[in-house]
Amino acid sequence: MHKESIVYPYIPNSVPEIKAAMMKEVGVTNPMQLYEEIPEHLKYSQEMQLPQPILDEYSIRRHTEELLGKNKTCGEYLSFLGAGCAQHFVPAVCDEINGRGEFLTAYVGESMGDHGKWQALFEYCSQMGELMDMDVLSIPMYDGGQAAASSLRMANRINNRKKVLVPATMNPDIFMIISNYLDSVPAAELQIIPIGFDQKTGLMDLNDLKKNISNDVSAVMIENPSYLGFIETQAEEIGKIARAAGAEFVVYADPISLGVIEAPANYGATITCGDYHPLGLHLGAGGCQGGFIATHDDMKYIAEFKDLMFGLTDTLQAGEWGFGEVLFDRTSYGSRDKGKEFTGTSTGLWAITAGVYLALMGPKGMQEVGTTIMQNCQYAMQKIATLPGVKIQLAAPSFKEFVVNFDMTGKTVAQINKHLLQFKIFGGKDLSQEFPQFGQSALYCVTEIHQHKDLDKLVYALQGVISC
Amino acid sequence: MARQKKLLRDSYHQARWDEPIIFEMSVPGERGVLVPRACQDIVNQVGDGVSAIPANLRRKKSPALPEVNQMRVNRHYYHLSQETLGTDVTLGISEGTCTMKYSPKIQEHMAARHPGIVDVHPLQCPETMQGILETYYQVEQFLKEISGMDAFSLQPGGGAHGVFANASMIRSYHRARGDKKRTEIITTMFSHPCDAATPNTAGFKVITLMPDESGYPDLEAMKAALSDRTAGIMITNPEDTGIYNPRIEEYVKAAHAVGALCSYDQANANGMLGIHRAREAGFDLVHFNLHKTFSAPHGSMGPATGAIGVKEFLKPYLPVPRVEFDGHKYLLNSNYPESIGKVRTFFGNTNVVLKTYMWIMQHGAEGLKEAAICSVLNNQYFMKKIAEIPGVVIWYAKGKRRLEQVRYSWEKLKQDTGVGTDDVNKRIVDFGIEHYWTSHHPWVVPEPFTLEPCDSYNKEDLDEYVEVLRQISKEAYEDPDFVKRSPHKAASHRPTHEAIDDADLIAVTWRQYLKKKAKP
Numbered sequence: 001m002h003k004e005s006i007v008y009p010y011i012p013n014s015v016p017e018i019k020a021a022m023m024k025e026v027g028v029t030n031p032m033q034l035y036e037e038i039p040e041h042l043k044y045s046q047e048m049q050l051p052q053p054i055l056d057e058y059s060i061r062r063h064t065e066e067l068l069g070k071n072k073t074c075g076e077y078l079s080f081l082g083a084g085c086a087q088h089f090v091p092a093v094c095d096e097i098n099g100r101g102e103f104l105t106a107y108v109g110e111s112m113g114d115h116g117k118w119q120a121l122f123e124y125c126s127q128m129g130e131l132m133d134m135d136v137l138s139i140p141m142y143d144g145g146q147a148a149a150s151s152l153r154m155a156n157r158i159n160n161r162k163k164v165l166v167p168a169t170m171n172p173d174i175f176m177i178i179s180n181y182l183d184s185v186p187a188a189e190l191q192i193i194p195i196g197f198d199q200k201t202g203l204m205d206l207n208d209l210k211k212n213i214s215n216d217v218s219a220v221m222i223e224n225p226s227y228l229g230f231i232e233t234q235a236e237e238i239g240k241i242a243r244a245a246g247a248e249f250v251v252y253a254d255p256i257s258l259g260v261i262e263a264p265a266n267y268g269a270t271i272t273c274g275d276y277h278p279l280g281l282h283l284g285a286g287g288c289q290g291g292f293i294a295t296h297d298d299m300k301y302i303a304e305f306k307d308l309m310f311g312l313t314d315t316l317q318a319g320e321w322g323f324g325e326v327l328f329d330r331t332s333y334g335s336r337d338k339g340k341e342f343t344g345t346s347t348g349l350w351a352i353t354a355g356v357y358l359a360l361m362g363p364k365g366m367q368e369v370g371t372t373i374m375q376n377c378q379y380a381m382q383k384i385a386t387l388p389g390v391k392i393q394l395a396a397p398s399f400k401e402f403v404v405n406f407d408m409t410g411k412t413v414a415q416i417n418k419h420l421l422q423f424k425i426f427g428g429k430d431l432s433q434e435f436p437q438f439g440q441s442a443l444y445c446v447t448e449i450h451q452h453k454d455l456d457k458l459v460y461a462l463q464g465v466i467s468c
Numbered sequence: 469m470a471r472q473k474k475l476l477r478d479s480y481h482q483a484r485w486d487e488p489i490i491f492e493m494s495v496p497g498e499r500g501v502l503v504p505r506a507c508q509d510i511v512n513q514v515g516d517g518v519s520a521i522p523a524n525l526r527r528k529k530s531p532a533l534p535e536v537n538q539m540r541v542n543r544h545y546y547h548l549s550q551e552t553l554g555t556d557v558t559l560g561i562s563e564g565t566c567t568m569k570y571s572p573k574i575q576e577h578m579a580a581r582h583p584g585i586v587d588v589h590p591l592q593c594p595e596t597m598q599g600i601l602e603t604y605y606q607v608e609q610f611l612k613e614i615s616g617m618d619a620f621s622l623q624p625g626g627g628a629h630g631v632f633a634n635a636s637m638i639r640s641y642h643r644a645r646g647d648k649k650r651t652e653i654i655t656t657m658f659s660h661p662c663d664a665a666t667p668n669t670a671g672f673k674v675i676t677l678m679p680d681e682s683g684y685p686d687l688e689a690m691k692a693a694l695s696d697r698t699a700g701i702m703i704t705n706p707e708d709t710g711i712y713n714p715r716i717e718e719y720v721k722a723a724h725a726v727g728a729l730c731s732y733d734q735a736n737a738n739g740m741l742g743i744h745r746a747r748e749a750g751f752d753l754v755h756f757n758l759h760k761t762f763s764a765p766h767g768s769m770g771p772a773t774g775a776i777g778v779k780e781f782l783k784p785y786l787p788v789p790r791v792e793f794d795g796h797k798y799l800l801n802s803n804y805p806e807s808i809g810k811v812r813t814f815f816g817n818t819n820v821v822l823k824t825y826m827w828i829m830q831h832g833a834e835g836l837k838e839a840a841i842c843s844v845l846n847n848q849y850f851m852k853k854i855a856e857i858p859g860v861v862i863w864y865a866k867g868k869r870r871l872e873q874v875r876y877s878w879e880k881l882k883q884d885t886g887v888g889t890d891d892v893n894k895r896i897v898d899f900g901i902e903h904y905w906t907s908h909h910p911w912v913v914p915e916p917f918t919l920e921p922c923d924s925y926n927k928e929d930l931d932e933y934v935e936v937l938r939q940i941s942k943e944a945y946e947d948p949d950f951v952k953r954s955p956h957k958a959a960s961h962r963p964t965h966e967a968i969d970d971a972d973l974i975a976v977t978w979r980q981y982l983k984k985k986a987k988p
């Protein structure tokens with residue numbers, strides 16, 4: 001029987017007659033003649049072993065829905081997972097705008113036909129600049145890990161020193177990213193030195209910092225708030241120590257904290273970096289992260305950014321906003337291996353979304369969301385601390401995340417989290433592998449999306465879990 | 469609407485909203501959205517919450533964000549979207565080397581709206597995200613089959629990021645063997661800039677080969693550059709010119725002969741699916757841009773995925789965690805002590821991976837091959853038509869069939885009229901077509917433009933594009949100044965400074981602009 005050829009809706013010239021006519025036009029009778037430049041023995045002569053296609057749209061939707069239906073969600077479960085990907089309130093307008101096909105499907109067009117994209121990304125940078133109280137940002141990066149890694153590279157290029165000091169409490173994933181990114185051939189030229197911390201508070205051990213600071217330290221980096229949730233209350237002093245030694249002071253900040261916590265620039269940061277995921281983006285199973293770096297208006301810093309920068313300018317039409325490329329030759333697009341690190345497609349759509357979020361929130365919204373997070377967090381900590389055998393591990397003020405220790409309950413975090421699933425709760429991230437010195441501890445994340453009843457439910461469930 | 473159907477949209481005008489910068493729209497006191505507040509019971513228990521922050525770390529001055537009501541924010545960003553030429557509204561043929569495919573809406577609707585991905589936390593225990601992990605696992609199997617490689621990671625967040633991860637693995641491989649002298653990577657000028665920049669970032673010295681007079685990378689020059697210092701070669705084929713290098717094996721063999729690894733930049737593999745694989749060409753590492761060949765959209769430059777594939781002996785170096793299947797369930801395994809570690813937090817851009825999964829599942833082996841054939845067919849048809857336009861020159865490989873794209877040149881147009889590629893590239897948006905991709909830097913081909921009419925475009929789309937170029941060529945010969953002043957009907961006019969290199973003129977944020985404006 002003659003096999004009916006398939007016309008694929010996304011491949012219009014798969015219509016046999018059209019395909020034949022076009023083949024005739026280019027002088028081939030068999031499609032493989034199009035590939036005459038590829039030597040025969042390099043052509044793949046077999047059929048790829050892929051699943052039978054699901055050709056119609058309804059069936060692929062059903063198939064995908066069934067696949068995604070295997071996942072439990074933080075909508076049906078009450079989640080206290082964070083660790084760099086916290087669940088926050090996402091205004092509907094954020095989804096509305098990042099769903100706009102024009103933004104979704106744009107790429108690298110110039111500033112006339114893509115004027116709106118350039119302006120939206122300029123506004124992302126501008127609003128992030130207000131939040132950071134700094135003047136300079138590039139278009140975004142892959143994630144906070146990349147931002148931290150590139151910040152340290154920038155510092156190294158600025159002062160050509162070979163050591164970076166980081167907190168031993170830092171996000172272990174980001175530490176891994178940095179370790180790979182600062183590595184070199186045949187061996188690393190930059191040495192990453194973790195600085196110890198006070199076991200009771202998590203705060204950086206200033207004696208250890210002073211022991212390690214020297215005039216060959218390129219940068220001192222802190223997270224504020226930290227991976228473990230505590231606010232690094234000595235930040236200003238750490239900055240002074242760093243700058244007195246001529247090092248850059250790099251602060252990895254959570255942008256959603258900056259309505260209530262001081263902008264790092266105002267306690268001495270020379271480079272602020274982080275992940276803007278909290279600003280209007282969903283969890284997306286980790287697929288909605290985005291990195292940023294901000295600095296002051298100083299060519300010493302501006303010249304070291306690795307990614308594209310869109311600058312506001314005029315156009316030939318008086319009174320019209322236009323945009324141009326700033327210091328394009330900095331980038332690997334302009335100068336290949338002579339550029340700063342490398343640039344490429346990163347997270348433009350999410351940055352536009354973060355801009356929309358900040359425009360919606362305004363100064364008041366950012367202040368309020370930070371306040372709510374502080375309040376909810378403190379309420380949860382106080383309530384959890386009342387449970388028998390459970391304690392809050394670190395005695396320092398926290399923002400959004402905090403460490404809960406279960407040692408005295410006789411149960412492991414793994415056991416507790418498994419049991420919590422029965423209450424439809426995702427317990428905090430198990431820290432027992434990453435921070436064994438904290439015993440059976442978990443990193444709990446509480447944000448503005450948690451209501452009073454959610455926090456009480458968690459406490460009730462934990463009570464049940466530890467007492468059974 | 470035009471009464472008579474015609475190819476040239478000469479009445480087109482892009483939206484031009486004279487849109488203010490968002491800060492100019494601020495009205496003190498206005499709110500765009502109200503956020504959840506702690507309830508009274510919580511406030512009664514903990515107070516204002518912020519007193520816990522030491523005084524010197526309390527935000528003293530509110531961030532000077534704009535204050536805009538919700539309708540105006542929404543309208544503002546709608547206006548900006550309308551002033552943007554994404555492939556949903558234009559012919560993405562323009563951006564050669566980028567494979568601007570149609571990204572099927574069903575994929576977007578699943579990836580952006582289904583709670584089974586949108587509301588999943590990446591640190592949930594694997595039992596509660598089997599669907600996500602299955603997607604990852606399956607896409608890895610598909611890509612293995614498409615490339616012939618033995619293992620893949622989908623962690624890198626973009627194409628260049630994938631190439632960087634490959635450079636990192638090359639570094640780890642030689643280090644694990646105790647081979648400390650391999651400090652060089654060789655690439656070619658027509659390979660993407662990231663093939664030079666990322667190994668440099670990874671610490672290698674980079675040697676870039678220029679094309680010979682036929683447009684191929686110079687094989688003799690490569691042989692001369694290869695030595696026991698060579699860690700690897702990182703190249704693409706076909707290169708940006710669209711010319712397939714039939715002697716590719718010789719390059720690979722020469723590199724292997726000195727102990728170097730071979731990394732294949734297949735960011736754009738669109739013309740090759742089911743036709744030609746990295747394994748048969750001898751490569752050890754490969755990468756695919758899932759946001760190009762596999763239909764995920766480009767998102768105004770991301771999110772994206774650079775999927776990286778390796779042969780078995782390099783598998784230990786892939787980023788962790790790896791998604792594995794034990795016969796019953798999917799799990800995450802980070803127990804690879806020789807791994808380069810991580811290049812991206814969590815496990816990458818899940819949404820891009822899901823769209824890839826759906827696209828491959830809708831096409832199967834036959835459909836993938838059909839996409840490749842139609843993209844090459846489109847390109848050869850297109851090239852034939854464009855070659856007839858006055859002012860166009862096509863460098864290199866005369867009479868040879870190119871694959872998915874071509875780097876053209878307006879060299880003759882420039883000589884004849886003074887109108888160069890940058891001018892044509894401005895005028896093209898006046899017909900509703902996105903600015904095209906000229907070339908990566910440095911331009912080797914003079915007055916370049918690079919077009920890629922992939923499988924998504926039908927014959928009429930191609931004919932429309934050709935008609936627009938023909939019209940602009942005609943205008944250049946008749947009234948060059950008109951083209952040089954273009955665009956006339958785009959969202960904005962030519963910027964006074966397309967390249968801003970003077971410190972006094974740099975304004976990458978509104979506050980920086982205001983400060984510089986206030987300066988005398």
